[in-house]
Amino acid sequence: MSYLDDLFSLKGKIAVVIGGTGTLCGEMALGLAKAGATVAIVGRSEAKAAEKLRQIADAGGQAYFISADVTARTSLEGLLEQVVAKSGRVDILVNGAGVNAATPILDITDEEFARILDVNLGAILRSCQIFGAHMLENGGGSIINIGSISGLGPLSRVFTYSASKAAVHNLSKNLAREWATQKVRVNTLVPGFFPAEQNRKVLNESRVAAIMGHTPANRFGEPHELIGATLLLASENAGSFITGIEMIVDGGFAAMSI
Numbered sequence: 001m002s003y004l005d006d007l008f009s010l011k012g013k014i015a016v017v018i019g020g021t022g023t024l025c026g027e028m029a030l031g032l033a034k035a036g037a038t039v040a041i042v043g044r045s046e047a048k049a050a051e052k053l054r055q056i057a058d059a060g061g062q063a064y065f066i067s068a069d070v071t072a073r074t075s076l077e078g079l080l081e082q083v084v085a086k087s088g089r090v091d092i093l094v095n096g097a098g099v100n101a102a103t104p105i106l107d108i109t110d111e112e113f114a115r116i117l118d119v120n121l122g123a124i125l126r127s128c129q130i131f132g133a134h135m136l137e138n139g140g141g142s143i144i145n146i147g148s149i150s151g152l153g154p155l156s157r158v159f160t161y162s163a164s165k166a167a168v169h170n171l172s173k174n175l176a177r178e179w180a181t182q183k184v185r186v187n188t189l190v191p192g193f194f195p196a197e198q199n200r201k202v203l204n205e206s207r208v209a210a211i212m213g214h215t216p217a218n219r220f221g222e223p224h225e226l227i228g229a230t231l232l233l234a235s236e237n238a239g240s241f242i243t244g245i246e247m248i249v250d251g252g253f254a255a256m257s258i
């Protein structure tokens with residue numbers, strides 16, 4: 001085995017990528033599969049998963065789709081059962097289901113606030129409880145929760161989303177502390193701005209200009225640029241002492257003041 005394989009290979013590992021039907025986590029799923037993991041792509045839409053499964057198969061990787069709705073605890077419990085039945089265990093979990101809205105602050109309804117909090121935050125707690133217990137029993141694992149730069153400092157127009165992501169960062173650190181000695185690592189992957197389905201409606205012309213003015217790299221990220229960070233956090237060799245961090249991949253956005 002080469003030096004790099006020893007550090008980063010995920011051969012024989014089983015990864016569950018919740019939100020893998022979407023833009024960013026779909027690409028992370030492809031990266032995990034290319035590094036050797038067998039990947040369960042999870043979301044509600046089988047149609048959206050099909051293209052990702054094809055890309056992974058074309059790259060010589062192993063993946064399958066399992067439908068789950070993160071708003072239901074029973075659905076996540078069923079997901080773990082199905083993956084264990086198919087693959088025996090789970091070593092890596094990506095929690096990436098996410099929803100967004102650009103409602104002005106005085107117009108946010110209780111229903112909208114609760115719905116976004118439930119998908120972006122409640123689901124992460126449920127999933128970490130269910131898969132975390134499994135990993136603790138198995139002697140270890142890596143959980144990668146998807147945060148956001150809006151979780152580091154509030155971002156205008158996406159009030160509920162920002163609050164939910166800030167809580168994801170906080171929850172992830174808390175879980176990291178709880179489970180560190182039992183080799184279950186919990187980290188937050190923090191993407192900057194990447195055009196995707198859930199933020200399309202927020203990215204109008206003036207918003208894009210404001211983002212570019214605050215991004216030293218002066219461009220959006222491309223989904224494949226999350227793969228390196230994903231593999232580092234996923235690998236029990238390369239990432240063995242990394243837990244409780246916010247891994248920022250943002251072209252310098254979070255480093256900027258004025």
Ligand SMILES: NC(=O)c1ccc[n+]([C@@H]2O[C@H](COP(=O)([O-])OP(=O)(O)OC[C@H]3O[C@@H](n4cnc5c(N)ncnc54)[C@H](OP(=O)(O)O)[C@@H]3O)[C@@H](O)[C@H]2O)c1
Binds near residue numbers: 042045048194
């Ligand atoms: N794009 C960015 O710039 C950016 C920046 C920072 C953080 N993020 C975060 O990155 C993650 C991925 O987002 P993305 O930008 O790639 O958006 P996306 O393409 O819209 O993907 C989000 C995925 O979440 C899944 N999802 C939503 N509700 C679900 C539910 N109830 N149950 C199961 N799955 C559900 C959807 O899958 P189905 O439709 O198949 O259910 C969808 O594929 C999110 O957590 C997002 O907040 C994105």
